[in-house]
Amino acid sequence: MSIDLKTAEEIERMRVAGRLASEVLDYIEPFVKPGVTTEALDQLCHDYMVNVQGTVPAPLNYAPPGYSPYPKSICTSINHQVCHGVPGEKALKKGDIVNIDITVIKDGFHGDTSRMFQVGGSVSILAKRLCQITYECMWLGIAAVKPGTRLGDIGAVIQAHAESNGFSVVREFCGHGIGRKFHEDPQVLHYGRPGTGMVLQPGMTFTIEPMINAGKAAISELPDGWTIVTKDRSLSAQWEHTILVTEQGVEVLTVSDGTPAMPELVAGRLA
Numbered sequence: 001m002s003i004d005l006k007t008a009e010e011i012e013r014m015r016v017a018g019r020l021a022s023e024v025l026d027y028i029e030p031f032v033k034p035g036v037t038t039e040a041l042d043q044l045c046h047d048y049m050v051n052v053q054g055t056v057p058a059p060l061n062y063a064p065p066g067y068s069p070y071p072k073s074i075c076t077s078i079n080h081q082v083c084h085g086v087p088g089e090k091a092l093k094k095g096d097i098v099n100i101d102i103t104v105i106k107d108g109f110h111g112d113t114s115r116m117f118q119v120g121g122s123v124s125i126l127a128k129r130l131c132q133i134t135y136e137c138m139w140l141g142i143a144a145v146k147p148g149t150r151l152g153d154i155g156a157v158i159q160a161h162a163e164s165n166g167f168s169v170v171r172e173f174c175g176h177g178i179g180r181k182f183h184e185d186p187q188v189l190h191y192g193r194p195g196t197g198m199v200l201q202p203g204m205t206f207t208i209e210p211m212i213n214a215g216k217a218a219i220s221e222l223p224d225g226w227t228i229v230t231k232d233r234s235l236s237a238q239w240e241h242t243i244l245v246t247e248q249g250v251e252v253l254t255v256s257d258g259t260p261a262m263p264e265l266v267a268g269r270l271a
């Protein structure tokens with residue numbers, strides 16, 4: 001496995017791509033309301049990326065081996081959808097939870113980030129708790145990042161927090177190296193054993209993007225060939241940031257004015 005360590009100049013371009021990806025989420029947030037279709041959200045994001053930012057929506061026509069080209073510019077995963085939800089004509093309704101996942105390419109580099117949105121308030125207590133615990137899982141993973149940390153340490157803290165709260169970690173999808181390519185080595189699993197796996201080094205850039213289910217971990221794929229759902233139809237949540245390993249620890253690259261604050265749980269540890 002060869003890991004592409006980014007140069008100072010490449011890191012600067014990753015910061016720009018990361019900020020732009022996050023700004024698409026800032027832009028779309030006010031549109032995430034009951035009655036809007038995910039297709040409309042896709043169109044709005046597409047036009048913002050292409051016409052306002054001058055970025056390329058990385059998902060559009062993305063076709064990893066064994067997949068048909070992805071037909072849209074963003075992913076929208078609602079309720080029991082785990083990830084890669086394909087936008088369509090179904091409207092969001094009050095009480096839904098939806099993950100919007102944005103990946104842009106700017107100046108040859110990728111920025112990849114996603115957030116959960118609660119549609120129209122009045123979301124169930126379980127759904128709120130799932131979104132919050134998943135957010136904490138992502139940030140516990142981020143807070144573990146520094147030179148010398150091993151990939152298994154990241155997976156272990158995420159898994160421990162999810163499972164101690166009665167939730168489960170999706171196994172089939174993981175975080176990933178990112179840079180000139182959308183998905184690079186290494187694979188960043190959201191479960192694992194401390195002290196195992198690759199040792200982190202300054203200059204590595206990768207995503208942390210735990211998918212956490214309220215029920216069992218098992219998933220299935222819909223006939224569209226992309227949308228992943230929980231097998232037991234339980235709720236699922238996901239958050240994602242793109243990060244850089246620095247000499248001192250970690251820098252989150254997917255930040256913008258609208259980035260939610262880090263949770264209390266890690267705020268003391270990461271200044």
Ligand code: MF3
Nearest residue numbers: 059062070075084101103112
């Ligand atoms: N953005 C997703 C990730 O975090 C990948 C989506 S691939 C797509 O890795 F083709 F579905 F867009």
Ligand code: CO
Nearest residue numbers: 112207209240
């Ligand atoms: Co990703």
Ligand code: CO
Nearest residue numbers: 101112113240
């Ligand atoms: Co993503």
